[in-house]
Amino acid sequence: MTTLPPMGLSVADIDCRMATARTGDVDWRNGRIGVYIHYAGEDVLNIAKRAYLEFFSENGLGPKAFPSLARFEADVVAMTLGLLHGGGDARGAMTTGGTESIFLAVKSARDRARLERPEIVRPTIVVPQTAHPAFNKAAHFLGIDVVRIPVGPDFRADVMAMAAACGRDTVMLVGSCPAYPHGVVDPIPELAELARERGLWLHVDACVGGFIAPFARRLGVALPDFDFSVPGVTSISADLHKYGYAAKGASTVLYCDEAAFRFQAYEFSDWPRGAYSTKTLVGTRAGGAIAAAWAVMNYLGEAGYCDRTRRILAVRTALEQGIRRLGLEIWGRPELSILSYGSRDLDIFAVADRLAERGWFVGRLVDPPGIHLMLNLTHEAAVDAYLGDLAAAVETVARTGQTAAPAAATY
Numbered sequence: 557m558t559t560l561p562p563m564g565l566s567v568a569d570i571d572c573r574m575a576t577a578r579t580g581d582v583d584w585r586n587g588r589i590g591v592y593i594h595y596a597g598e599d600v601l602n603i604a605k606r607a608y609l610e611f612f613s614e615n616g617l618g619p620k621a622f623p624s625l626a627r628f629e630a631d632v633v634a635m636t637l638g639l640l641h642g643g644g645d646a647r648g649a650m651t652t653g654g655t656e657s658i659f660l661a662v663k664s665a666r667d668r669a670r671l672e673r674p675e676i677v678r679p680t681i682v683v684p685q686t687a688h689p690a691f692n693k694a695a696h697f698l699g700i701d702v703v704r705i706p707v708g709p710d711f712r713a714d715v716m717a718m719a720a721a722c723g724r725d726t727v728m729l730v731g732s733c734p735a736y737p738h739g740v741v742d743p744i745p746e747l748a749e750l751a752r753e754r755g756l757w758l759h760v761d762a763c764v765g766g767f768i769a770p771f772a773r774r775l776g777v778a779l780p781d782f783d784f785s786v787p788g789v790t791s792i793s794a795d796l797h798k799y800g801y802a803a804k805g806a807s808t809v810l811y812c813d814e815a816a817f818r819f820q821a822y823e824f825s826d827w828p829r830g831a832y833s834t835k836t837l838v839g840t841r842a843g844g845a846i847a848a849a850w851a852v853m854n855y856l857g858e859a860g861y862c863d864r865t866r867r868i869l870a871v872r873t874a875l876e877q878g879i880r881r882l883g884l885e886i887w888g889r890p891e892l893s894i895l896s897y898g899s900r901d902l903d904i905f906a907v908a909d910r911l912a913e914r915g916w917f918v919g920r921l922v923d924p925p926g927i928h929l930m931l932n933l934t935h936e937a938a939v940d941a942y943l944g945d946l947a948a949a950v951e952t953v954a955r956t957g958q959t960a961a962p963a964a965a966t967y
């Protein structure tokens with residue numbers, strides 16, 4: 557069993573042990589993984605690291621002690637609201653990640669319902685089957701039920717079915733931009749209309765798309781409206797540590813107005829140390845994560861984000877074409893940086909196993925069975941190698957009729 561060393565180790569020893577520890581880690585720099593990593597170039601990484609280290613010790617819990625961090629957070633929220641068409645009354649906060657942003661939106665929806673619809677004993681939220689598990693996680697902690705509704709044949713939310721699932725206890729609807737499994741965007745304008753008709757809270761989970769969809773549209777991708785430009789969208793989650801390219805531990809949760817935002821805060825004073833008040837779930841917040849997000853957004857600007865988005869969309873198109881050429885099928889019509897694909901003839905998990913043998917870290921989709929990729933700039937240089945290894949994997953599985961041993965698809 558590991559115990560605390562009686563005497564501290566030398567720096568060299570620590571370096572050596574860390575280097576040894578990471579020998580089994582995936583080779584993300586060479587594009588070998590399509591999940592967890594959002595790389596936008598060495599220059600962006602360096603800006604994020606510098607800013608993180610500059611504010612390594614500062615704590616976002618103390619805006620009075622560190623007005624710099626308060627300023628950075630206000631700027632990040634304002635810039636993000638600008639991208640997502642927040643009006644003059646729109647508000648928001650930085651959080652530690654998509655899960656915290658979603659947790660806070662669900663909590664706010666629940667607390668608004670407690671105030672306005674006190675007859676509801678156990679609130680329900682209605683989400684498409686493709687919504688992220690964070691909604692169930694939040695609901696689990698918050699005493700809420702989640703109803704998951706099957707998506708349509710295009711893998712997008714089935715708005716009619718969601719409408720039919722709304723009952724007396726429903727307080728919230730959810731749509732994603734895009735949903736993680738197939739990378740398609742839910743019909744937010746239709747969901748917003750339903751939300752308005754029924755007086756429900758609509759959360760748009762743009763954890764993946766928040767910092768890529770606005771630029772994709774500028775580049776001519778025909779995405780339907782998905783943000784606060786749609787009346788009825790109450791809150792949005794948009795992750796800075798995904799396609800905002802910030803250091804990990806950074807997301808935003810945004811509200812259409814102050815009236816919705818106010819349900820998020822927590823205040824307490826019945827203890828000896830005086831009033832405690834936070835806008836988000838956590839207490840201590842890494843100053844580095846806040847500063848890095850601010851620095852990266854200012855470093856990249858509109859032009860930098862447009863450039864990264866254009867390149868990621870080009871990688872996706874190249875992969876889609878190559879995958880189709882091998883006789884495989886893309887699931888749905890991916891619109892941004894995620895794609896998943898499978899086969900009507902071959903055991904796609906056997907193909908995944910062959911890819912894994914060649915050093916790729918393969919994300920697996922369960923429904924329909926498939927291989928899942930979330931792209932970043934490390935994949936630019938890896939497209940040919942990936943398609944080459946995929947061709948070999950497909951050839952082997954087709955020739956031998958291999959099937960995969962059942963294995964759990966884990967995320």
Ligand SMILES: Cc1ncc(COP(=O)(O)O)c(C=O)c1O
Nearest residue numbers: 653654655688690736761763764
């Ligand atoms: C659509 C979507 N929502 C929410 C999340 C949760 O984000 P995080 O892992 O930062 O908590 C993810 C993570 O991939 C996601 O893809």
